[in-house]
Amino acid sequence: MAKPINENKIVIFSGAGISAESGLQTFRDSDGLWNNYSIEDVATPKGWEKNPQLVLDFYNQRRREAAKAQPNLAHCALVDLEKKYEVIIITQNVDDLHERAGSNQVLHLHGQLCQARSCATGQVYHIGSDDITLESRCDQGAQLRPNIVWFGEQVENMNLASEHIKTAARILVVGTSLSVFPAAGLLKKARNRAEKIIVSLDIDSRPYGYRWLRGKATENVPHVINLWVENKRIFPK
Numbered sequence: 001m002a003k004p005i006n007e008n009k010i011v012i013f014s015g016a017g018i019s020a021e022s023g024l025q026t027f028r029d030s031d032g033l034w035n036n037y038s039i040e041d042v043a044t045p046k047g048w049e050k051n052p053q054l055v056l057d058f059y060n061q062r063r064r065e066a067a068k069a070q071p072n073l074a075h076c077a078l079v080d081l082e083k084k085y086e087v088i089i090i091t092q093n094v095d096d097l098h099e100r101a102g103s104n105q106v107l108h109l110h111g112q113l114c115q116a117r118s119c120a121t122g123q124v125y126h127i128g129s130d131d132i133t134l135e136s137r138c139d140q141g142a143q144l145r146p147n148i149v150w151f152g153e154q155v156e157n158m159n160l161a162s163e164h165i166k167t168a169a170r171i172l173v174v175g176t177s178l179s180v181f182p183a184a185g186l187l188k189k190a191r192n193r194a195e196k197i198i199v200s201l202d203i204d205s206r207p208y209g210y211r212w213l214r215g216k217a218t219e220n221v222p223h224v225i226n227l228w229v230e231n232k233r234i235f236p237k
């Protein structure tokens with residue numbers, strides 16, 4: 001039997017667009033990372049096998065940029081919601097801007113830049129803003145790699161994310177093209193009567209039942225949060 005909706009639960013599902021106004025490049029916008037780098041080269045296990053230095057350079061650069069960036073008004077507005085609701089942030093982002101804004105429950109689907117992982121044991125290490133090099137080793141002496149989920153690898157926290165989406169009364173999707181699966185497929189698990197909003201500059205398609213607020217995260221997210229704090233709907237039923 002389906003678990004009942006938790007009227008007090010809000011799920012935020014975020015992507016690169018929420019960090020764009022903090023100065024971090026998205027992937028698929030016209031100035032996005034995937035216009036300058038090949039996914040095969042820097043975001044697949046094959047790319048790592050072929051040229052680990054190139055992969056390390058790519059993520060070292062991302063890590064340095066993320067460390068310099070500051071949370072923006074959209075990240076910060078989400079923290080206010082926690083005063084009134086149980087807020088679960090499910091993010092495809094590998095930066096830590098949600099955590100640095102002060103959000104307490106953040107599930108990363110695609111890994112985290114501030115972590116490295118042993119190629120031999122899978123053990124995860126916190127590395128902060130440090131580079132990973134070809135000399136970086138785990139306790140067992142094996143090479144460390146970025147703790148990033150590459151294409152073809154297992155997405156993290158899927159079951160937990162799915163449970164939260166199934167029981168949320170409100171869902172806010174921010175700054176994602178919804179083009180990467182299985183992450184994007186999670187949104188279909190939302191309940192019919194949950195209020196479901198997408199904030200984004202642009203979208204190709206949206207899952208059934210989601211309403212689109214077109215525009216910047218720093219403008220639209222605080223707007224949504226203000227209404228939800230007052231227990232109001234964004235669109236009338």
Ligand code: OAD
Pocket residue numbers: 014015016017018020021026027028029032043092093110149150151174175176177178179180199200201202203215216217218
């Ligand atoms: P994308 O680059 O695919 O999409 C970014 C979305 O954010 C687009 O829909 C933009 O319209 C929107 N956007 C850009 N600036 C915005 C702003 N200021 N305010 C609101 N919306 C804005 O990024 P993701 O959907 O996060 O995975 O990409 C998903 C995954 O693809 C990433 O996690 C990454 C990538 O390959 C891996 O590397 C495994």
